[in-house]
Amino acid sequence: MVKAYYEKDGDLSTLDGRQVSVIGYGIQGRAQALNLRDSGVNVEVGLRKGGASWKKAEEDGFKPLTVSEAAELGDVVMVLIPDEVQAVVYASEIAPGLKKGNTLEFAHGFNVHFSKIVPPDGVDVVMVAPKGPGQMVRRTYLEGFGTPSLAAVEKDHSGKAWETAMALAKGIGATRAGVIKTTFREETETDNFGEQVVLCGGVSELIRKSFNYLTSEGYQPEIVYFEVLHELKLIVDLIQAGGLENMWNNVSNTAEYGGRTRGPVVVDSGTEEKMKKILADIRSGAFAEEWMSEVAKGVPNLDGMRKKGSDETIEKVGKELRSMFVKGEEATSAAR
Numbered sequence: 001m002v003k004a005y006y007e008k009d010g011d012l013s014t015l016d017g018r019q020v021s022v023i024g025y026g027i028q029g030r031a032q033a034l035n036l037r038d039s040g041v042n043v044e045v046g047l048r049k050g051g052a053s054w055k056k057a058e059e060d061g062f063k064p065l066t067v068s069e070a071a072e073l074g075d076v077v078m079v080l081i082p083d084e085v086q087a088v089v090y091a092s093e094i095a096p097g098l099k100k101g102n103t104l105e106f107a108h109g110f111n112v113h114f115s116k117i118v119p120p121d122g123v124d125v126v127m128v129a130p131k132g133p134g135q136m137v138r139r140t141y142l143e144g145f146g147t148p149s150l151a152a153v154e155k156d157h158s159g160k161a162w163e164t165a166m167a168l169a170k171g172i173g174a175t176r177a178g179v180i181k182t183t184f185r186e187e188t189e190t191d192n193f194g195e196q197v198v199l200c201g202g203v204s205e206l207i208r209k210s211f212n213y214l215t216s217e218g219y220q221p222e223i224v225y226f227e228v229l230h231e232l233k234l235i236v237d238l239i240q241a242g243g244l245e246n247m248w249n250n251v252s253n254t255a256e257y258g259g260r261t262r263g264p265v266v267v268d269s270g271t272e273e274k275m276k277k278i279l280a281d282i283r284s285g286a287f288a289e290e291w292m293s294e295v296a297k298g299v300p301n302l303d304g305m306r307k308k309g310s311d312e313t314i315e316k317v318g319k320e321l322r323s324m325f326v327k328g329e330e331a332t333s334a335a336r
């Protein structure tokens, strides 16, 4: 079994006398900055003036600094802006503020692993990657618990980089749930693979193609939507709670037999071959290059796919169905 790190493995006093600057106040930035502040850590927030989150940070009682100011002031600089803008913001506004002995922290290994960001010598480079969205990082912290996280050290100039990472993990509440040690490479490659093949890419394409096929066969779109999309959450909840066997134990025997025999027909050795290609592109940096060049062009392809996606029947059907459910539920609770 892999070793997990808990409360006793992190020491907040590692951060005593050190200024922590959180760059970005979005999904992760807000949650992590608030949790760190509530944990007694000395936190400032670095943002761009006039951006939407400047005001949000003020409402939460921070006095936001510019990114350059926060990077200059920070002994620990946490880079919590979107991955695709990090390299540019780093080069122009963060790097000039880094001094020997500082720690640069990330919540995802992408930019460092693919050398889009190359921190200077003398700076520790660490990662604490919560395995849940920011809302969960904040909510679980307030509930007295935390979000399981991965932690890694890429560069250990001070000899204390792991201690710093664990102190940050403790400050955001991660050690209450458990922290597993990884590397920037492992986190980046498995994260990209997971989101491409299973979580975001694979699942949505299975849903889409099933929906389009069944509706083309004349089945009512609303019924198909329930069967191939809506019920997915129930299945995923079972899988998350107890693994695949727990799911099989909690569906009908018909579903179990059909699923165990037909699943491997749908996802077959051809799919495995494609997994190899996808992982190879991630490892070689080809995917990272492709994505960064898309960003540099102003994401034209992504915008096109977004437009196409939201025009699809499945989206319209879903929207109508959801509005029916809400009305239905209100009606039910009003009747009670």
Ligand code: NDP
Pocket: 023, 024, 025, 026, 027, 028, 029, 047, 048, 050, 051, 052, 053, 054, 067, 079, 080, 081, 082, 083, 085, 089, 106, 107, 108, 129, 130, 131, 132, 133, 134
């Ligand atoms: P967000 O998209 O929520 O970040 C938005 C924040 O970044 C806002 O405060 C925004 O400010 C600021 N920002 C955006 N562009 C710039 C810029 N050019 N200059 C200065 N500030 C800018 O990011 P996430 O929280 O989703 O991701 C942050 C990191 O956390 C990433 O590395 C991601 O991979 C990682 N991560 C994210 C998870 C998640 O739950 N989303 C889960 C685990 C890891 P403004 O209001 O001015 O636009």
Ligand code: MG
Pocket: 071, 072, 073, 074, 075, 077, 097, 098, 099, 102
């Ligand atoms: Mg600094």
